[in-house]
Amino acid sequence: MSFLHYALIGGILASIACGIIGPFVVVKKISYISGGIAHTVLAGLGIAYFLGGDPIVGALIAALIAALIIGWVSISAKKYEDTIISVLWALGMAVGIIFITKTPGYNVDLMSYLFGNILFISSTDLYLLLALDLVIIVTVFCLYKQFLAVCFDAEFARLRGLPVKFYYLLLLCLMALAVVSLIQVVGLILVMALLTIPAAIARQYVSSIAKMMLVSIILGAVFTAVGLSLSYITNLPTGATIILLAGVAFLCSTALKSVINEVAHAK
Amino acid sequence: MDSIIRLEDVSFQYQDRQIALDKVNLTVKQGEFLGVVGPNGGGKTTLLKLILGLLIPNSGKLTVLDKTPKQASRDIGYVAQFSTFKRDFPIKVKDVVLMGRLGCSGGAKSPLDKILQQLAIEHLANKTIDALSGGELQRVMIARALISAPKLLLLDEPTASIDMHAEQNIFDLLKEINKEVTILLVSHDIGFISRYIKRVVCLNKTLICHPTTSLTPELMEQLYEIPVRMIQHNQDRTI
Numbered sequence: 001m002s003f004l005h006y007a008l009i010g011g012i013l014a015s016i017a018c019g020i021i022g023p024f025v026v027v028k029k030i031s032y033i034s035g036g037i038a039h040t041v042l043a044g045l046g047i048a049y050f051l052g053g054d055p056i057v058g059a060l061i062a063a064l065i066a067a068l069i070i071g072w073v074s075i076s077a078k079k080y081e082d083t084i085i086s087v088l089w090a091l092g093m094a095v096g097i098i099f100i101t102k103t104p105g106y107n108v109d110l111m112s113y114l115f116g117n118i119l120f121i122s123s124t125d126l127y128l129l130l131a132l133d134l135v136i137i138v139t140v141f142c143l144y145k146q147f148l149a150v151c152f153d154a155e156f157a158r159l160r161g162l163p164v165k166f167y168y169l170l171l172l173c174l175m176a177l178a179v180v181s182l183i184q185v186v187g188l189i190l191v192m193a194l195l196t197i198p199a200a201i202a203r204q205y206v207s208s209i210a211k212m213m214l215v216s217i218i219l220g221a222v223f224t225a226v227g228l229s230l231s232y233i234t235n236l237p238t239g240a241t242i243i244l245l246a247g248v249a250f251l252c253s254t255a256l257k258s259v260i261n262e263v264a265h266a267k
Numbered sequence: 268m269d270s271i272i273r274l275e276d277v278s279f280q281y282q283d284r285q286i287a288l289d290k291v292n293l294t295v296k297q298g299e300f301l302g303v304v305g306p307n308g309g310g311k312t313t314l315l316k317l318i319l320g321l322l323i324p325n326s327g328k329l330t331v332l333d334k335t336p337k338q339a340s341r342d343i344g345y346v347a348q349f350s351t352f353k354r355d356f357p358i359k360v361k362d363v364v365l366m367g368r369l370g371c372s373g374g375a376k377s378p379l380d381k382i383l384q385q386l387a388i389e390h391l392a393n394k395t396i397d398a399l400s401g402g403e404l405q406r407v408m409i410a411r412a413l414i415s416a417p418k419l420l421l422l423d424e425p426t427a428s429i430d431m432h433a434e435q436n437i438f439d440l441l442k443e444i445n446k447e448v449t450i451l452l453v454s455h456d457i458g459f460i461s462r463y464i465k466r467v468v469c470l471n472k473t474l475i476c477h478p479t480t481s482l483t484p485e486l487m488e489q490l491y492e493i494p495v496r497m498i499q500h501n502q503d504r505t506i
Contacts, residue, residue, distance in 0.1 A: 001418065027353075154351070156352075156411075159343075160341065175268070
C-alpha cells in the first residue's frame with residue numbers, strides 16, 4: 001500500500017471517532033473543552049519525546065489528564081471552568097515546546113504536531129486509531145442512553161439515581177481519545193474544527209444525536225478523503241486543506257439552511 | 268403506610284445565608300393533592316429539594332415513603348420549575364419521556380403509549396422539543412415524571428410559563444392523575460390553585476396549614492408581609 005492509502009484509511013478511522021463524539025461536543029456546547037484538551041496534548045508529546053518514549057502514548061496520557069482536570073473543575077467549580085481551560089491550554093503548549101527544544105539530537109518537526117502529518121501515518125498508527133475507534137464505539141453503544149440523559153438534563157438524570165459525574169467524566173475521556181486520533185490527521189490546532197464542523201452541519205438537517213453521529217461520520221470521511229486528494233493535486237498542506245474544505249462546506253450549508261427556512265416560512 | 272411525606276421540626280439553612288426553613292412540620296397523606304404557596308424566597312423550592320434528597324436538613328426528621336429521601340427518590344416523579352435543559356437540544360418527545368425510566372427496576376413502569384395518551388400528547392411523540400408550545404412541553408415534563416410509575420409527584424410552579432387556558436387544562440389533568448398518585452404542588456398563584464386543590468399550606472420559612480376555604484386576608488398579609496389584593500374568583504368561595 002502507498003502512503004496515500006494509509007493516509008486515506010487513517011482519515012476515515014479518525015472520522016469515525018470524531019463523528020461519534022462530535023455531536024455531544026456540539027449539543028453540549030463544550031468545544032472549548034476539546035480545544036483545551038488538544039493543546040494540553042503538546043505537553044505529553046514533548047515530554048514523551050524528551051524521555052525517548054512513544055509520543056502518542058504521551059499524547060494519550062496528557063489528553064486524559066487534561067480531560068479529568070477540566071471535567072472535575074467543571075463539576076465542582078463551574079465558574080472557574082473557563083479559566084482552567086485557558087490555563088491548561090497555554091501551559092500545555094509552553095511545556096511541550098520547552099521539552100521539544102530541549103530534546104537532544106534530531107529535532108522533531110513541530111509543525112507536524114501542530115498541523116498534522118497524515119501523509120506520514122504508519123501501519124502502527126492505523127492500529128492505534130482502530131483501537132481508539134473500538135473503545136469509543138463500544139462505550140458509546142453501551143451507554144448511549146446514559147450519555148444522552150447526562151447531556152440533555154443532568155439534574156433530572158441525577159434524580160433518577162444516575163452517577164452523573166462519572167458519565168460526564170467518561171464522556172470527556174472519550175473526547176480525549178477522539179482528540180488524540182484527530183491529531184494524527186489535522187494536528188492539534190485544527191482538531192476543534194474536525195470535531196465540531198461535521199456535527200454542526202449534521203445538526204442542521206437531522207433531529208437526534210444518533211442520526212447526527214451517522215451523518216458526521218460520513219461528512220468527516222468525505223472531508224478527509226476529498227481534502228487529501230485536493231492537497232495531493234495542488235501540493236498544499238493536507239491538514240489545512242481538509243479544514244478549509246470542511247469550513248467552506250459549513251458556511252455553504254448554513255447559507256443553504258437559512259434559504260430553506262426562508263422558503264418554509266414564506267409558504 | 269398512609270403518610271407519604273413526613274417532616275418533623277425540619278430546619279434548613281444555606282451556607283452563610285439566612286435560615287430558609289424553620290422547624291417545619293408537615294404530613295402528606297396517601298392520595299392527597301397538596302398545594303404549597305408562599306412568597307419568593309419563602310422556602311418552597313428548598314422544601315422540594317429536601318423531599319427529593321438534593322439537600323439534607325440541618326436538623327429535624329424527614330421521611331418519604333417511610334424511607335430517607337435518597338432511598339425514596341426513584342419512587343418520586345419531579346417536574347422542575349425552569350426546564351433544566353436547552354430547548355434546542357435535538358431530541359424527540361418520546362425519547363424525553365422514556366428518559367424518565369432511567370434507573371427503574373424492570374417491573375415498575377408504565378407503558379409509553381398509555382402515558383402519552385393520558386397526557387394527550389400522542390400526536391407529538393415524534394416531534395422535536397423545540398417545536399412545542401409551553402403548555403405542550405409542560406405535559407411532556409409531566410409524562411416524563413409519570414412514566415416511572417411514581418408514588419409521589421412533585422411539581423414546582425407547573426404553570427409559570429404557560430397561558431391561562433393551558434393552565435386550566437394542566438390542573439384538570441393533574442386532578443385525574445391524583446386519582447392514582449399523591450401530588451405536592453408548589454405555586455405562587457394561590458387564587459388559581461385553591462379552586463383545584465384540597466389542602467393548601469403556606470410557607471414563609473415557617474408553615475401554616477389549613478384547608479383552602481379558610482384562607483383570610485389577614486393570613487395572607489401575615490404570609491406575604493405586605494397588603495395583598497384579593498380577587499374573588501367565583502361566588503361560592505372567597506379567598
